[in-house]
Amino acid sequence: MDIGYERGVSIMEEKCTYDDKNKECNCILHCEKDSWNSLEKDELNKKIELFWKTLRDTLYSSCQNINEICVVEGIIFSKWEEALNFNYPIDINEENGNFTCKILFASERTYYFKNCAFLEKLDLKELDLEKDLTFDNCTFNQEITFYKSCNSSLIFINDCDFYSNNIDLSNRIFKSNLYFKNCKNIKKLDLYNSTIQGSASFRGSNLNEVNFEKTEFNNVAVFNDTIFQNNVDFKYTSFDDRVYFQDVTIQGELNLSSTIFKDEVNFLGIKNNEVGKKLGVKNIANRETARIIKHSFEKLDNIIEANKFYALEMQKREEELSKTKENWLDWIVFKFHKISSNHSQDWLLTLLWMLNITMLFGTFSNISPCQKDIGLFIVVSLMIIVGLYTLLKTHRKKFLFAVFIFIYCLSSINLDDMARLISLTGKESLTFITLIYKSIIAYLIYQFIISIRQNTRRK
Secondary structure, three states: OOOOEEOOEEOOEOOOOOOOOOOOOOEOOOOOOHHHHHOOHHHHHHHHHHHHHHHHHHHHHHOOOOOOEEEEEOOEEOOHHHHHHHOOOEEEOOOOOOEEEOOOOOOOOEEEEEOOEEOOOEEOOOOOOOOOEEEEOOEEOOOEEOOOEEOOOEEEEEOOEEEEEEEEOOOOEEOOEEEEEOOEEEEEEEOOOOEEOOOEEOOOOEEEEEEOOOOEEOOOEEOOOOEEOOOEEOOOOEEOOOEEOOOOEEOOOEEOOOOEEOOOEEOOOOEEOOOOOEOOHHHEOOHHHHHHHHHHHHHOOOHHHHHHHHHHHHHHHHHHHHOOOOOHHHHHHHHHHHHHHOOOOOHHHHHHHHHHHHHHHHHHHHHOOOHHHHHHHHHHHHHHHHHHHHHOOOOHHHHHHHHHHHHHHHOOOOHHHHHHHHOOOOOOOOOHHHHHHHHHHHHHHHHHHHHHHHOOOOO
16 A cells, blocks of 8 residues: 655545555545544545445445345544435436435445444434334444334444443333343433334443333343443333343443332342352342342242342342331331341351350359349440441451350350250249240341251242
């Protein structure tokens, strides 16, 4: 390729030489256009007009057959909206006077944009293509807007970088399949009040903000490996067919409380932004969301995962109770359930509480025969232990184990004494303090059994 230089600036080639072997073409279509914004208005308009005329002629000569895929590769687009001004140019054949219409974008043709760059807003509102439209490995420096009623058989956006720009798909009817794959830096994907009659996929894409309010998915919807960087609210969203949320990453809150699922939903591997971490209570907007995910796992007989979201459902219920003073007794029960067994999910936690309470009761029973003193000592000690336990955010079980070792070293209670105290069939005299102790131990034994069963049972 022969490119001349004048004062350090490459001279634009008159003829396009772009192909697989030569990707350094400097024609009007493939040249860098960053400097165009500094041009005078008249000069800029001439360049834009030349650009679209050249593109029209190139597409017309390379895509004679309407059934062929029209490949647009490596082109750097400046002002896209100007394309519509040259959409239907007419050439006159001087020999026979016939008119030839060179349509830039024919509705019945398949278009494939590969390695293209769109420097300004890509506005497709006036274009209504009937066949496939694909953007592969393209960059979008400004937002992209699609046509109001889409009849394409497929819209496929693959490996594209949107440079923190918006995609406006709101108030649209997509009669086609809509696929986003491995797209990144999407500032906001707006599908408000839109209908997707074909299948939809957002696999592997990175979405900063989304609006799925009142969106209807009439076919299969796939969100596998998608990263949602902020809150996701499928408000009044309707899924008529199967939905896949496998290995989705939720960095904010997920809200499914007003979502309509008419078929199977798969949440396997859904996680938060911490590597290898499952969704936590901070990632669930409300109790209904946890219940929906739990129910989806139960329908798949995935009891272990269902139990994890049962625990989140209980935590959300606890949050609801903490906001009202009317049900304070229920709140105490939920709080005790959380502290003692993490809502029947942690058998080791329950076992540690059993050992510590038994050790406290046995130790103080040996120190003082007075029941009032024993009760007071146990209550004060438990308040201190529970207080420190709730203040800790991590290593809570290690803390309880350390407390047990500390009391065990100071106490004269041995393992046989502990086994006798834990036994619910002992023949020792039953006092009020002993009754309270036995009741607590009975509850903890029950939670211990349930916690083990929750992680091993089959439905």
